[in-house]
Amino acid sequence: MSSAFELLTVDGPARLGRLQTPHGTVDTPVFMPVGTQATVKGLTPAQLHELGAGILLANTYHLALRPGDEVIAELGGLHKFMGWQSPILTDSGGFQVYSLALSRKINDQAAVFRSHIDGSLLELSPERAMAIQENLGSDIAMCLDECPPFGTPPEYLREAVRRTIHWAERCRASHRRADQALFAIIQGGTEVELRATCASALVAMDFPGYALGGFSVGETATQMVTALEPSTDLLPAEKPRYLMGVGRPQDILAAVALGVDMFDCVLPTRNGRNASAFTLDGPLRLRNARYKRDPGPIESGCQCYACRHFSRAYVHHLFLAGEMLGPTLLSLHNVAFYVRLMADIRQAIAQKRYAEFQAVRLARWGSTL
């Protein structure tokens, strides 16, 4: 089977849905922890499963370079390789080619670049992006797109959109696996008309899902929301909508209010490794000396393993002592925080009180867009 999306209810533009995949069903809006190199940094699959993570993202670029997608295919695919039997979405590799790879050259045929690991010369074409993701065997694959940085002149943005549409056609033509859904990616930066052009071309190709790419690349949150609103309006209501690489809790709240269903971001694990904890009352910096004797949990009321068993004082100690368990416990808590945030969002939509929920949460964080 491939993936199917069911829209259960709406509360204004905010949507409650259910995404079926060959490895299980996911309730949306959903957050996908990032397992860049076939592991969510610092956490075991058992820990992720216990804290309620339902779907992970893995990075095609990283896995194609190391250990290689053919190695993973030979070992039974990505799910088996990384010991994760729930759904996996893979990106196309495009974003990393633009952000990580060396000596990058892009033409209509492909992106040619050097590996950031060993400098070897590689090529990523739409056909190769499909072959890699089919080797990985993710539940959801992404079309190869071109994702220019914020501040790219409109004439080049237009070129990138043209190429993104052309590559989406080639991705669809070369994609083979019936047990893998292929989502298209809408580009266009913060140029609303360009995004509309891109969206209408891709919607006409009837993909099972649509991603909004090219956000969280340097623009402000206000610029993102301004460009996001008309973009989501162009997408078919019956297909899932995925905002790539976003983001902070307040960004997720804003995007859900505009009708986005899926998110991914490295923040919970990256901040966890840097001793920063997400809480309903805003971030805690656990290295701060004020926590040296604090017997309370990381976040009061949180039911994650870290909050049930350890004090802020202990986590503070672990970071000062340079112990691996510090990053592990805070990554675990932060991913649990995001999982809980999404559950609370879904409940608020189901109860038709999403706007109020969003306002109360933002007020408590002391944060506005």
Place this chain on the structure above:
Amino acid sequence: MSSAFELLTVDGPARLGRLQTPHGTVDTPVFMPVGTQATVKGLTPAQLHELGAGILLANTYHLALRPGDEVIAELGGLHKFMGWQSPILTDSGGFQVYSLALSRKINDQAAVFRSHIDGSLLELSPERAMAIQENLGSDIAMCLDECPPFGTPPEYLREAVRRTIHWAERCRASHRRADQALFAIIQGGTEVELRATCASALVAMDFPGYALGGFSVGETATQMVTALEPSTDLLPAEKPRYLMGVGRPQDILAAVALGVDMFDCVLPTRNGRNASAFTLDGPLRLRNARYKRDPGPIESGCQCYACRHFSRAYVHHLFLAGEMLGPTLLSLHNVAFYVRLMADIRQAIAQKRYAEFQAVRLARWGSTL
């Protein structure tokens, strides 16, 4: 309650026993994973509990320096602080004063030294070693001893033994907690007569348990066994015997054959962090390119979480990619290997076939003493 030891059966000098502590009962011979800074590196208490670890060791020196034993006492003691409700043994801090601390001066009153963390001037006396361990609230505390390195001239070894006996008297006199057992440490290097002097003086003081210190400090395995045999003969049969800082599986097998009941060592976690796995057929170096496509578990037949869910190829990938999960999975497997080794040792003693068991194990490892 304090601790009590019951000798269940013997097979030659090898002993099967049971050690009761305020936080539970431990079957001996037992291996104690090392949680130097109130954490076994890379593992959660839940993972340690699941793999069957029954008692941990924590380091008095490290915890007194950071976060401070009074901070831990204020937070409810070491068990609560580190989220470990099973037994804990703390060392006296002496070994680290000799191996880690700076500008060390020792006289009969105390060891005076500078912290290896911030250079602050500190003093460790027998009374202070007792106060720290009572603040930590471990189930088993150790007397402060003097542990000279291998190769120390006999005249200084004699001085260290005299001081170790004197300090044991002062430790016993100042020790207060009825819910904490205090073990004495026998020193004397590889000088058998000195060890006998030390043992008879300490046995006369009637401690609830005895440790053999000053091993694994640079001597060969043969030198250790040669000095160990007469040492264990001097100890009362009804008290537990703990060989500090040992060691490799073959060293543990040899020491059990001489009547030792308790062990601790950093090897399983340190080797795990360095991509080296213990197996019944000897060590695997998981960074080796031969494992790139190896679909088998780390160790065939092992039932630990890492072996049940992941391939050698995946662990190889994690280490090459610099992912934290690599050290975590191999530390977990290695501690599980030691836990299983001790269970097999206990079964062999119970079935009165320990000598054969030891010979078969050593032959399979391709290793002899």
